Amino acid sequence: MSADQRLLLVHAHPDDESIQNGATMARYVAEGRGVTLVTCTAGELGEVLVPELAHVAADKDDTLGEHRREELAEAMKILGVTDHRFLGGFGAFRDSGMKWHEEGYAIAADETDERAFANADLTRAADELVKVVREVRPQVLVTYDEFGNYGHPDHIQAHRVAMYAAQLAAVPSYKLELGEPWSITKIYWCAMSEGRFRDSLRSLRASGDTETFAGMDPDGDMGPFTTPDEFLAAKVEGGEHAEQKVAAMKAHVTQIDADGPFFAMGGSVGTAFWGTEYYRLAQGVQGPVGEDGLETDLFAGL
Template sequence: MSRLLFVHAHPDDETLATGVAILHHVAAGDDVHVLTCTLGEEGEVIPADLAHLEGAEGDPLADHRRGELAGAVSVLGVTHHFLGADREGDRPTYRDSGMVGSLAFENPRAFAGAEFIEVAEAMRVAIDGIAPDVVVTYDSEGGYGHPDHIRVHDAVRGALAENPSAPTLFVALTPRSWVAEDRAWLAEHVPANSGYAVPASNDPVAPSVVEDDLVTHHVVDPSVVEDQQDALRAHATQVVVFDGWYALSNDIAARLAGREGYARLDPTTGDLVPGDGRVRTGLSGART
C-alpha cells in the first residue's frame, strides 16, 4: 500500500483535475489524502438560487463550498486536510486570490500574494505531517494559469526541493492526442440544443496539454467515472454534471473520459523526469 497526497488550490479541483487517479488508488487500497489550500471564495456561482453567495460580505460562499467539499470527499473516500487550518474553524490560513489584477488578489489573505517562504514552509509542515510516498499537483502553469494553482505548484516544489528523501512528485499533464479524441467525443454526445459550447478541433488548449511522449504515467479507469460524477455533483455551485461530461460557469463542455496523465517532476530543478519510452500505469510504487 502506498500513501498518496493530492495538493489542490480550491474545492472541486481535486475531483476535476485528479478525480480519476484519486478514485483509482482508493479502490486499489492505497491510503489517499487531499490537501486543499483555500475555500474558493472567488468561485463563480452557477445556480441562480445560490447567486447571492457570490462576492457577498463575510464570504458566505466559503462555508458553502466547505460543505460541498465535504460531500465530494465523502464520495472520493479520502482523508482531507486544509493548509494551515486553525483548530477551531478548520479554515485554511489563505484565501482564494482570484485572478491577477482583481480586488481579491490584493486581499491580505490572498494565497498567491502571501510570502513564498511562508507558504512553502506551511506546505512542508503539511506534507511532513501526512508523510506520503507520492505527492501529486499541477504543472508549472497551474493547469490553466490560475495564480493559486501556480502558487501550489511552486510551494510544493519549495517544500520538497533539496531533500533526497522527499516523496516522489507528479504533475498532471494531458496528452495532446487525448484532447483531440475528447473533442470529437463531445461533438457526438453533447446535444446541439444543450446551451453548452463544444470546443472545436483547432481551438487553443490549456498549458497542461503536452506532447504525448512527455506523459509518462497514465491512470485509465472508466469504472470510476460514475463516482467522479457523483463527487462533482457535490460541487453544485461550480459544476453542472451530465452523463460523461460536465461544464463550469463558462458553459463549455468537457469530457469525463476516465483517464488522466501524469509525469514525474524534479522538485529542485523543476524539470520533468524523462521516461524510458514506456508508459507506466498508476502512481503508486512510483519510486521504482
C-alpha cells in the same frame, strides 16, 4: 497513516481535486493506499452557478468558502478520502480571484485581498505543507505545472508551494520542529492529454455540437491547457471509479454545471471518459510502462 504507499495531492480550491484526480484518488483508496488531500484555499471568490445560492458570493454574504468546505467534504466522502485538510487550517489563505485574458486563460485579478493565497509569503505557506509532508511521509506528490494548468494565480502558487515544500521537507537540518525530514520519491504534475482532447473535440463537432468549447478547432492550437502526448509519463486507469468521480464533481454544486462543457466532453462514451487521468513526471524515475510508453500506476517502480 498506516498504508505502505501514500499519495499527497496539493490543490488550490475545492473542486480542483475531483476534476483532475478523482478517479486516481478513488482507485487508490479502494486499493488500500493512503490518500491525503491538501486544499490551499476555500475558493471564496468562485463563481456561484446556483441562483438560489447567489447570496453566498464574495460580493454579498461572503460565505461561499464555508459552503465549498461542505461541498468538498461531500466529494471526499464519495471518493472515500478520509484525510483532507486545508493548508494551514481552514481560512488561513484566501482565494486570490482571477480574470480572463483575451486569449482565454486565467490571469490575476486587478485587485487582490491582502490575505490572498497568491500574495502569501512562499516560505510561510511552504512550511505549512512541510508539516504535512513530514507527518504523512508520501512517496508520491501530485500538483499542477508551473502555469497552474490554466493560469489561475492560486494554481500557480499551489505549484510553487508544493515544489518548494517538497524540497524543504527533505533537508536534514531544516526546521526540525516541523517533523522528521522526508524525501518524496516521485512528483507528478496534472495533465490533459492533447491527443485525447483533440479526439474528444472532433467527436463533439462530428455530432453537431459547436457550442462546447466554442471557437476551439480540433486541429488548431490548443494553447497551454493540454500537454503534448510525448511529455506524458503516466496514465491512471480508474474506469471502475468514473461514476464516483463524476458524482464527486457534481457535489461541487456551486462550481460545476452538470449540463456544462465538462460533462459534454464524454461524448458517446459518457461517464467513462472521466476514468482516465494523465500525468507528467516532474521528479523521480519513470517506472515500468505499458505499450504506449506510459506508467499505469503513479507508484510504478517503488
